[in-house]
Each structure stands twice: as C-alpha cells, then as structure tokens.
Amino acid sequence: xxxxxxxxALPPNNTSASTDSWYESSARQRVENLLDANSFNEFIGPELxxxxxxxxxxxxxxxxxxxxxxxxxxxxxxxxxxxxxEGRFMGGAFGEIHGAKLxxxxxxxxxxxxxxxxxxxxxxxxxxxxxNAGELAIAEIMRxxxxxxxxxxxxxxxxxxxxxxxxxxxxxAGCCSALAVSEQGRISVSGPEVIETNRGLEEFxxxxxxxxxxxxxxxxxxxxxxxxxxxxxxxxxxxxxARFLIKHAPSMSLEMLEAEQFRLTQRIExxxxxxxxxxxxxxLGATKPQSIPALPxxxxxxxxxxxxxxxxxxx
Amino acid sequence: xLLDKILESLFPSGHTVLVACGLIFGRGALADGDxxxxxxxxxxxxxxxxxxxxxxxxxxxVIKSGGNEPILILIDxxxxxxxKRDELLGLNEFLAHLAKCLILANKLGHRTIxxxxxxxxAGAFIATALATQTLLALPGAEPAVMxxxxxxxxxxxxxxxxxxxxxxxxxxxxxxxNLAQTGAVAITLDPDRSLAHQLTSVLSQPVEREDSRxxxxxxxxxxxxxxxIAKRVYELARASx
Numbered sequence: 001x002x003x004x005x006x007x008x009a010l011p012p013n014n015t016s017a018s019t020d021s022w023y024e025s026s027a028r029q030r031v032e033n034l035l036d037a038n039s040f041n042e043f044i045g046p047e048l049x050x051x052x053x054x055x056x057x058x059x060x061x062x063x064x065x066x067x068x069x070x071x072x073x074x075x076x077x078x079x080x081x082x083x084x085x086e087g088r089f090m091g092g093a094f095g096e097i098h099g100a101k102l103x104x105x106x107x108x109x110x111x112x113x114x115x116x117x118x119x120x121x122x123x124x125x126x127x128x129x130x131x132n133a134g135e136l137a138i139a140e141i142m143r144x145x146x147x148x149x150x151x152x153x154x155x156x157x158x159x160x161x162x163x164x165x166x167x168x169x170x171x172x173a174g175c176c177s178a179l180a181v182s183e184q185g186r187i188s189v190s191g192p193e194v195i196e197t198n199r200g201l202e203e204f205x206x207x208x209x210x211x212x213x214x215x216x217x218x219x220x221x222x223x224x225x226x227x228x229x230x231x232x233x234x235x236x237x238x239x240x241x242a243r244f245l246i247k248h249a250p251s252m253s254l255e256m257l258e259a260e261q262f263r264l265t266q267r268i269e270x271x272x273x274x275x276x277x278x279x280x281x282x283x284l285g286a287t288k289p290q291s292i293p294a295l296p297x298x299x300x301x302x303x304x305x306x307x308x309x310x311x312x313x314x315x
Numbered sequence: 316x317l318l319d320k321i322l323e324s325l326f327p328s329g330h331t332v333l334v335a336c337g338l339i340f341g342r343g344a345l346a347d348g349d350x351x352x353x354x355x356x357x358x359x360x361x362x363x364x365x366x367x368x369x370x371x372x373x374x375x376x377v378i379k380s381g382g383n384e385p386i387l388i389l390i391d392x393x394x395x396x397x398x399k400r401d402e403l404l405g406l407n408e409f410l411a412h413l414a415k416c417l418i419l420a421n422k423l424g425h426r427t428i429x430x431x432x433x434x435x436x437a438g439a440f441i442a443t444a445l446a447t448q449t450l451l452a453l454p455g456a457e458p459a460v461m462x463x464x465x466x467x468x469x470x471x472x473x474x475x476x477x478x479x480x481x482x483x484x485x486x487x488x489x490x491x492x493n494l495a496q497t498g499a500v501a502i503t504l505d506p507d508r509s510l511a512h513q514l515t516s517v518l519s520q521p522v523e524r525e526d527s528r529x530x531x532x533x534x535x536x537x538x539x540x541x542x543x544i545a546k547r548v549y550e551l552a553r554a555s556x
Contacts, residue, residue, distance in 0.1 A: 041555060043547070043548045043551040043552060043555075044544065044547060044548060044551070050540075050544060053539055053540055054484065054486050054487070057480055057483070057484060058470070058472070058480070070548055070552075072552060072555040072556070079556065081552060096486070096538055096539075096540055096541050096544075097540055097541075097544055099541070100529065100540065100541040100542075100544035100545040100548070101544060101545075101548050103529070103541070103545045103548075104544065104545035104546065104547065104548025104549040104552070105548050105549075105552055107545065107549050108548065108549045108552030108553050109552070111549075111553065112552070112553060112556055115556060126437075126460055126461075128460075128461060128466050128469050128470055128487065129470065129487055130486045130487055131460035131461060131466070131486075131487045131488075132460060132485065132486055132487060132488075132493055132494055132497045132499070132537070133486050133487075133497055133532075133537075133538050133541065134460070135437075135440065135441065135445070135460040135499075136445070136497055136498060136499050136528060136529075136532065136538070136541075137541065138441055138445075139441055139445035139446065139499070139528070140526055140528060140529060140541075140545075142411070142414055142418070142441070142446065143418055143446070143526050144526065146414075146415055146418045146419065146422075147418075147422065150419070150422050167437070167438070168438070168441055170406075170407030170411075170438075171407055171410050171411045171414065171438060171441055171442065172411075173407060173411075174407045174408045174409075174410065174411025174412065175411045175414065175415060187407055188402045188406070188407060189395050189401075189402065189406045189407050189410060189438045190395060190397040190398075190401075190402060190406075190438075194397055195397045195398065195399065195402070197465075197468075198397045199397055199398060203398060203399055204398075204399050215399060215402055215403050216402060220403075221405070224404070224405055225405075226405045226407075226408055252415070252419065253419075254375075254378055254379070254419065254423065257371075257375060257412070257415055257416055257419055258375060258379075260412050260415075261368070261371060261372055261375055261412065261416075264364075264368055264405075264408060264409055264412060265368050265372070267404060267405065268364055268365065268368060268404060271403075271404060272364075272365075272400075272404065274403065276403075277403060280403070
C-alpha cells in the first residue's frame, strides 16, 4: 500500500475553484483561491472575535472578523501580505476594527520593506454607524499605503466585488501602485444613489443600471486609465493580474506624481466636456462605442489595448 | 472666523494669499522671516476634479521649488462634488492624487499643517485636511463625514434617535469635538490669541515620524480599539517573515 503524504501530491491549487466567479465569491473564498493552496496565515482571525465595539449601540449584528481579513500567504511561491473586504457584511464598509487591520498590515509592509501587498476591495465606503472612526481609518490607511509605496513596496488593488469600490475605498484604490478591475468592479467616490439624492434624477438616475456600469464600471475605468488591467470575473484571471501587476508596479516619487498630474490634467482637457462615457470612448477612437458594454472579456481587452496603452508609470 | 481675519492673525508681517473661485493660493511670512506656502478651499465649495487638480499642482510646485518650506492648507469646503461629470472623469484618482502629493511633500521634508475653519465633509475632508501631518481647527469648524439627515436616511433611524445615541459616543456624529476625540484634530486653536504665535509653536514642535492619530483617539476615548488592533496586526505581520 502506498500512502501519499507529501505536499507535492496535492494539486498546486484548487483548479475548479479558480474558474469561480470573483463577484460571487466570499472574501474568504477569494483569499483561499487566489493564493497558493494552504499558504494563507490570518492575523487576528475570526476565532479571536475582535468585533466592532460600536455596532451593538445600533442593535446591529457583528461579524467575528468585522468584514476584513488580513494575513500572509504566497502567490505562485512569492510571499505576499493580503487584505480582503467582505462586501456582504455591512456592505464591506470601513469601521474602526475593519480599517485598523489594514492600517497595521500596511505599516508592517512599509517597515518590512520587501513584501508586496494585495488589497481585495469590496466596499461601499465608510460605515456610517462608526463614521468618524471609519473616515479616520481611511486617512490612516492612505498614509501607510503611500509610505509603503515610498519605501518601494508594490501595493496592488483588485476590484470586482459585489459592493464595488466606493467612497473612501475609491480614494484608497487611487493610491495603489496598480489596479486590476473586472466589468462588475465599479470604482467611484459618490455612489449612484448619493448623486441622485443630492443633485436630482436629471443629473444621475441610479436605477439606470447601464448608466451606472458605463460611468463607474471596470471597462470605463480601464479605458480612461483608472485601472491597468481589465480582469475577467474569475479567480484565475485576478490571480494572473495580481502576479503581473506586482512585477510592474511603479514606486512613489516626485517624478511619478508629476507624471500623474500631467496624466490627470490631460484627461480633463481631453474629455472634460463629454456628457457620457460613450462620448469619451468615441473620442478615444472607438468606432462603435455603444457596443462596448456588451463586448466579451477578450474582445474588450484587445480593443482597450488598441485604444489606450495602460499607464504603468503615472500613479 | 472669516478667512481675512484668520490670515491677518496668522501673518502679521504680511502675505500674498488670494482667493479665486473658492481656491486659496499664496504665501505667508512667518515670525522668523521664513515663508509658508498656503493653499486651501474657501466659501464651502465642493472639491471636484478641477479643484483637486489645481490644488495638487500647487503642492507639486512647492516641492519642486526645493527647500523644506512648510505647507498650510486652510479648509472651509463642502464634500467632494457629487456629479456625473466628476465621477466620469475619475474623481477618486484626483482626490487620491491630491492626498498623495500632500503626503509625499511631508515625506520629502515639508511640514504639512491643516487648519479647519469652516465646514468639510466626506471625500474632500480625506483628500485635504486628513492628508496633513498635523490638523488644527478653530472653534466653530464643522467637520463631518456625513450630515445627520443623510445618515438618518441610510441607517433608517430618526434624527432624534441618532442625536440621543450621539450623547454616549463620539464615533459617528458630525462636529469638531467628536472628530477631536477620535484623534483627527490634534489641537483646537484659541481665536482670541495670536494665531501666528500658535502656528509658530506647532511648527517648532519636533516632527513625528509615525501617524499617531490612532493613539490620540485612544487617549481621548474616541476610538477605543484602532491603535491596539493596528499594533497587533503590525507585530504579527513582522513576526511572519
């Protein structure tokens, strides 16, 4: 009888899981399937029950990990630090514990100075029941993230979850060295309902799904240079994107921010008078902009590469 | 306190600060003869892509001109501009870029000081005041993440219920005292004393390398857990390699 007890007998990864939808996966499934099998080691896991000290005041249920998973693992053998938000708990919103875990992780990345960081965004922004703590957590995360990048650490963001990447989450994403986004991965500061509530239905109809995807969705973000890689909605595609972007992530310097200043002011000059995303796509050279929302992943990637080279040096 | 009065009290030896379309740019003379770069937002205007790009451009100009001139950012703003155009153009990148410029300035040796003298909220607050190294405020400043009526809509709790709950915790309701308690605002200035003296005293304090806002929030009983959780994750991550 042969007893197989070696790690080598295990498949390198759960191959069936890697074709799973990123959007449909929980934060834990994303982390497990993104990283090499059995390589993830969580910091302050749910067994420690570090729950929000503020939600009980509102009689709201707590979650043992407060909707944020942080830890250490390997991606294709490369050691990485990982953070993942659970969009199905309080919309993935930043509260005191949730945010502090990511702050601690990024401060460690800055001081270790050689471990790349992956952030799996899935968030509606600040958790209003602890709004001041959440807002400050976002400010602290941004500072630690920028300091880590200044120390030469790649911080790569992956956006494709149910809650999208809104509010302060959008600002943190904008600080990352590079981003991969799927079609479902909306990135924006003000959400559709917020714009509609404040400015009226004529400004933005939040019920118009096509308008929401066109204005904030992954395809538009890739086309205007708001994200480097357009990922398919699978764990495997995000895994490939993460591996690629860790290698290509630019560091932070004065020259880098001057290049970004140029990139962004040029964007206002080029597209500042466009009324709709389709107008922007047309001025980028798309001959049939109305067909872009329905384009399958490989066709869109080809078109995007044709219309706009990804910027790897201006973020 | 009005901007003119604030500038007068901050810079008795003179300044070149101007306000155009709600944006503040210029320089002030410090007591020791050195200058301080001044940028900011006045008149409670929202910060959209255009405003953010102008402000970040000025921060980069200060860095490029060399030296270690401190930067003062004066804030009386609305929230981020909530519009289709701003989101279409990628407002998240513009606000992040502004924060990056302020934090990089700091890393490259410039002291960055925020002074809240009016309103500010949400994304505008994060990209400006909260991206500085030391945040000051004047009494009467009204920082907010979100106003109570909007919060009431989202949380489905009445404003009365929210006001009642706000008595027991500073963690969610708007206002200077609450944000000071959570560690966002380091010092509230005394408007009856010379602001120049108070600014000089802040500038003469040694530069802190670490972001200590979470520790401040713990000391002031505004954020009981953030500092400890961040420290524990930090230590576990460092021990894992």
